[in-house]
Amino acid sequence: EAQVTQNPRYLITVTGKKLTVTCSQNMNHEYMSWYRQDPGLGLRQIYYSMNVEVTDKGDVPEGYKVSRKEKRNFPLILESPSPNQTSLYFCASKTLQGTQYFGPGTRLTVL
C-alpha cells in the first residue's frame, strides 16, 4: 500500500529537549516536505527536499532542521524545542507533477 508514515503520532516534551520526528514514504517520490498546521493559519511549509541531499527552507524554517540521506526518509529535527513549536506536523511526498501524499500527522506539545 502506498503510504507516508510518521512517528511518533503524539509527543509531549519539555523545552530544550532535542527530538526527532521520522517520516518515511514507499512510493519512490523525489519530493518530500514538512508542514505545520496551526488554528487559523492553514498548512505552512517548514522545509522541503527535491531529492537526496537536496533540502531547502520553506516559509517557517526557524527552529527546525531536516536531512535527506535516503530517498525514502526525511526526518524533522528540533534541536531545542520551544512552546511556540507546539503544533500538528505533517510530512508529505509527491511526484514532481505535484499531487502530494500526506502522512497521518504528529501532534507535538512542548511544555
Added chain:
Amino acid sequence: DQQVKQNSPSLSVQEGRISILNCDYTNSMFDYFLWYKKYPAEGPTFLISISSIKDKNEDGRFTVFLNKSAKHLSLHIVPSQPGDSAVYFCAAQRDAGKSTFGDGTTLTVKP
C-alpha cells in the same frame, strides 16, 4: 505576504445542494493548483487539480474552475453529501516544486 487566500473560514450547505469553495492567489507564476480535503485526525488527501492552461477540470461530483485573469479558483461540489464535511485546502505551485497552501475552509453539509 499570503500568496494563497481562502477568505471564507467556514461554509454550511444543505445536503443535495451545491457547495462552492473559493480561493484567490497573488503570484502569477503559479502554474498548477490543487484542492485537498482533510478530516479530523487524518492527513490531507488530494481531491482534484487543474493546470494553468485549463479553465475547468471535472471529476465526478467535483469541478474546479480557474480564472487566471482574476487569479481566482473555485471548487464546486454537486450534489453535496454529509460525508463531504471536512476542511478543504487550496494549494498552488510553480515548476512542479514548492506548494503554497491557503488557510482552509471548513465545509459542513447538513442532512
